[in-house]
Amino acid sequence: MKKLIITADDYGMSEGVNEAIDAGIDAGLITSTNVMTNMPFYKEAIKLKDRKNVSVGLHWVLACGKPILSADEIPTLVSPNGEFYSYPEFRKRLRKKLISFVDIKKELIAQYNLYYELMGQPDYWNTHQNTHVDFGIYQLFVDTAAELGINKMRSHQRIYVKRSDDTQKMPLKWRILEPVKSKMLDTWQNNAHKKGVSSPDGLIVCLNNSDINNLEYLFANISWKNKNVGEYVIHPASKNDSPYFGKIVEQRIKEYEMFTSSETLNIIINNDIKLVDYDMGDNS
Template sequence: MKDCVSNCLEKKYIITADDYGMCSIVDKAIDDCISAGLVTSTNVILNMEDVEAAKTLRQRFPQISIGIHWNVTAGKPLLNKTEIPTLVADDGNFHPFPVFIKLLHQNKISKQELILELTEQFNRFKDLCGQPDYWNTHQNSALDFQSFSIFNKLALKLGINKTRSFKRVYIKEKGIHGFTKSIIESLKKNVIDIWFGYIIPCSGTKLPDGRMYYFVEKQNLNILNITDNVLFGKKHIVEIVIHPAVSGKHKSFGVLSDIRVDEYIMYSSQRTKDVLISKGIELVNFDSI
């Protein structure tokens, strides 16, 4: 087998920044990372405070992919809560992710109401950015057999035939210890590889070959962990997902994770781009799938 350095030479990355429209400090960070030539795709979250900033995305950055970041687990819905009562808690906000999945499995989430809200978010996206290039979900709420089927069927009906893959691409130092944890991770990987490698493509949905996966926080901030240390295997187009912000504080969200600022620094850096180029790694968008 080729070593990781030679194996990286023919690889392609989609670098995706999630949460466009969340707030100004996130949008500013994503704009800078795109301008630096590193971020090649972003997705718009439709029920947050700065979503209007997405209006000019295609005009300013025609080279990137722009996707819809469907959100049914944080903040308030676009529709009135009386139209989708099973999707919202008493305070009018969406149920948190664990509650959403639990209620869905208990058949206490109306699929019709879920489709109504998702369609409303799609229509809002169309008004701002035109047709989405791909879809994914906030807090990975589609990473569940039951919920994924709903999202994916609607996406295909709406003419969106690309999404994120969760097939794992590891680095050399996994950061996982213990026999039991290793067995559990191996089982998860096998299930996801079958799900995203065979079942989902059969539906007509296209995906990257995998997504970079880290067990320890901030492992992705080591440049070697996106170049030399990557265990690509047979995967060619790999997505790296980041959540950058120019500041760790915001009036509406309070203190954001420090890693957001660290990701902003790394993925708006000319040095990062230079290293990727020197390793022969090509940066592409969802058009390459």
């Protein structure tokens, strides 16, 4: 039997996000969530502290909202409006070497400290918008997490769901770059494992993005191969109540509806998939 972690990112971003994740946990579908301590509703996570069969992690943020530390303490991370630079701008500044690694680490530790004060040690870590998945800073995040004693993280290797429309081939650029990216992620992940960090075997990713809303197809067509534990990431919200939702407002609402539904749970069970948390053992 294959095992699946269903992770809802962004706990604390808004009331609607928290409400959707709470409902998904109550429905027995969401088995993992992660907390953005720089967001206004992060303290509501305290209700999850003693929940069984649910892992709660730290969702480090460097490109959304306001930092925990003042602009004077981490000047290379903060834009003139007092918030983090946008994700694209963060990437540009990183490549131009305008981002201080010292500033990054200070802010990561500040966010960790708020989490620890509220919840104790995180079950795992990852980053908002996968900010850490980049040359240079990936290792900084892994090392910082290891120093803080967080020994589990998300794997960014892929477990693909084949396209429902087999007549369309993936673009040539994707077919050339994907093996290179996969090899790079393998190397990074293996180095993290050498430091005692564990992770699921990979992320469930649909090759055809429109398949994400066809759960019956999705869960029946995961190409597990030699993988045993996958993670499927969602971003549900019960309402549009945050300026940080970006372009996926409708999808957030849709995921709230899908991942609070008993029909979804039945689909997963019928495909011989067991829901687990970051302990990667059976939930019961």
